[in-house]
Amino acid sequence: MKPQQVLLLGIILLVPVLAFLFLKSFGTNRYALPTYLPDHVDSTQVGGKWQRDTVFHQVGDFRFASQSGRAVTGAELRKNGLYVASFFFSTCPGACPRMNSQLVRVQEKFRQDPRVRLASFTVDPATDSVQALARYAESYGAIAGKWFFLTGDKTALDRLATEEFRLPAPAGEGPALVHSQIVFLVDCNGQVRGRYEGTSERDVNRLITEIDVLLYTYEHP
Template structure:
């Protein structure tokens, strides 16, 4: 056999081997979700070398009344895996677009008990339990899956600005902060994703990253 033919034959035989090694290497990679809201940086000494580690914020616990009339805590929301959080204001132009997009999330994970949703109303003076119930009915919220929550002004303001770090309203004395942002919170109460809740593309990314987070839970 001529040297050239030998070289060609060798390359032909080598291609499947290289393809297999590539696919095997690709298949072992994992897409890791980032963590948001850093608190501070700790320095620790390991074998004589100082290492810096970022410590990320954990959402503080809360307990607020939901559309059913009973109080719901963060521990319940994240108990099985994760929850999706948002803050809405009914007079905002983005209110309907936000909750319409969240309906897609609920439908996608309708049969996944590890995924729950929490929508916080920032109108505590007008959004009674009856009003929350109407919102839940309007958007087809499944009982035990999607919670519409409210509370007193002080608690909601602390939750929005100190825990989820939304920008305080210009006139904090009369208005609570609201945003079109949607947050993905893991079982350790850390924010693993922040999205534009009015964008179909962003909500698609949210749903993909929920699946990624659930996958990491299954393969810990």
């Protein structure tokens, strides 16, 4: 066999080996979502050595009335899936409509996936009654059982925003002082896995991508 033929044969045999090594090295999904809201650091002994592990906050359970009048809990929202949390009030003139218009995109992208839910908490329950939220939800085409607009006791709602999601505490009275445009991605364990600027199309695109990533990790632990 001529040297040129030997070289060609070697190249032909080498190509699938290189392809296999490439796919093995780079074909694995290594995109991992961070976890937000650290609580404290624990030290554990493994193999005679101390290791420090960060313990992350889990959003405590809650119970609020939805636009249908049915009570919804945090455990229900995250059961077998995840939820996207946001804070708003229906009389907000600018940021809330922009944020909710972006959340419509999230709802439509995952319309057929029951593991993905949206929870929008009012910060002005005095105005946002169940009846008012029913009209408000309808204006955004909220799907029953998919996108929940939630109201209830103002103290409980404020505590959820400031203590559980750790938004800045209001400096005075009025819903605008506790309102935020930040949107949160909460996993099945109640941990916050993403924070996004809710009025930004680019950030909401990232939210959609990271929901897909989180669902993938559920299917491929």
